[in-house]
Amino acid sequence: MHELAIGRALLDQxxxxxxxxxxxxxxxITLQIGPLSGIEPALLRAAYExxxxxxxxxxxxxxxxxxxxRIRCDACGTESNxxxxxxxxxxxGSAHTILLGGxxxxxxxxxxxxx
Amino acid sequence: xxxxxxxxxxxxxxxDRIARHNREHFDRHGVxxxxxxxxxxxxxxxxxxxxxxxxxGELDVAVIVGDLxxxxxxxxxxxxxxxxxxxxxxxxxxxxxxxxxxxxxxxPLEGLDILFIENVGNLVCPASFDxxxxxxxxxxxxxxxxxxxxxxxxxxxxxxxxLVTKTDLLPCMEDxxxxxxxxALRQLGNAAPVLPLSARRGGGMDAWLxxxxxxxxxxxx
Numbered sequence: 529m530h531e532l533a534i535g536r537a538l539l540d541q542x543x544x545x546x547x548x549x550x551x552x553x554x555x556x557i558t559l560q561i562g563p564l565s566g567i568e569p570a571l572l573r574a575a576y577e578x579x580x581x582x583x584x585x586x587x588x589x590x591x592x593x594x595x596x597x598r599i600r601c602d603a604c605g606t607e608s609n610x611x612x613x614x615x616x617x618x619x620x621g622s623a624h625t626i627l628l629g630g631x632x633x634x635x636x637x638x639x640x641x642x643x
Numbered sequence: 644x645x646x647x648x649x650x651x652x653x654x655x656x657x658x659d660r661i662a663r664h665n666r667e668h669f670d671r672h673g674v675x676x677x678x679x680x681x682x683x684x685x686x687x688x689x690x691x692x693x694x695x696x697x698x699x700g701e702l703d704v705a706v707i708v709g710d711l712x713x714x715x716x717x718x719x720x721x722x723x724x725x726x727x728x729x730x731x732x733x734x735x736x737x738x739x740x741x742x743x744x745x746x747x748x749x750x751p752l753e754g755l756d757i758l759f760i761e762n763v764g765n766l767v768c769p770a771s772f773d774x775x776x777x778x779x780x781x782x783x784x785x786x787x788x789x790x791x792x793x794x795x796x797x798x799x800x801x802x803x804x805x806l807v808t809k810t811d812l813l814p815c816m817e818d819x820x821x822x823x824x825x826x827a828l829r830q831l832g833n834a835a836p837v838l839p840l841s842a843r844r845g846g847g848m849d850a851w852l853x854x855x856x857x858x859x860x861x862x863x864x
Contacts, residue, residue, distance in 0.1 A: 529768075533735070537654055566797040599832065613792075613793045615830065625832040640648055641645050
């Protein structure tokens with residue numbers, strides 16, 4: 529359950545962003561999470577519910593945007609969507625592919641209240 | 644009225660910062676850091692014991708061991724005359740860069756060639772945390788099933804080498820196929836070498852030791 533550690537890292541960063549901007553509260557946090565990040569969104573959400581208590585983000589809604597796994601084939605240049613455990617080219621079957629997306633674990637944005 | 648503010652920071656930005664710092668520290672000392680990951684009981688400690696014996700007099704190694712409880716593994720390593728530092732993680736399922744950073748205060752790198760980091764036995768959590776290592780070696784023992792790369796794609800995608808361990812048990816493991824295990828790794832778009840070996844019986848160790856020597860050479864270059 530490494531989502532607890534990741535949730536803590538998330539809130540640490542959100543608290544810093546809020547302090548830097550002199551915000552009074554955080555009302556929303558939007559994340560980008562890809563299946564190849566190793567983060568299970570439901571577990572991260574459960575950890576977040578516990579961790580946000582008594583922070584500036586106590587009432588912030590957590591929005592998790594699931595990102596698709598995208599690959600580009602080195603052999604034929606085709607770009608395609610893929611399953612997390614099948615990263616071969618959808619067109620020619622080559623295993624020489626580059627991951628374009630799907631391993632994201634990003635804080636995209638926060639909604640801040642000032643004054 | 645809430646004001647949306649774009650952030651676009653990695654969730655593990657702080658971990659990654661410390662990991663970069665660790666890597667710089669290794670680089671300054673010419674040490675190659677190898678992160679060993681696997682499920683519990685895949686044979687990480689036995690592999691280390693055999694590697695230490697095989698490299699004795701050739702390369703100087705030290706080990707950082709992560710476990711939830713006990714320092715059994717670190718004691719096994721120390722019995723081979725090699726420095727081993729135990730990190731007892733308690734309930735934590737993985738090592739992170741800060742734990743390695745703290746351990747480095749107690750692990751002199753002078754004169755060292757290879758630092759092995761024996762990660763917590765777990766095919767899920769350790770894959771998400773950069774420790775500052777140069778290479779990931781992921782072990783898959785033949786008793787675990789050849790479909791593990793398909794079941795744990797995040798871990799096996801990160802492998803710079805996949806070690807198929809306990810091959811001496813293959814005669815008893817009719818349903819394990821090394822070809823299927825390799826194919827499952829290739830399905831992840833991972834071209835890393837597959838190194839079958841038996842740390843107990845010795846077969847296949849040379850390819851693994853050569854892989855370590857090459858990793859060490861590349862760091863020095």
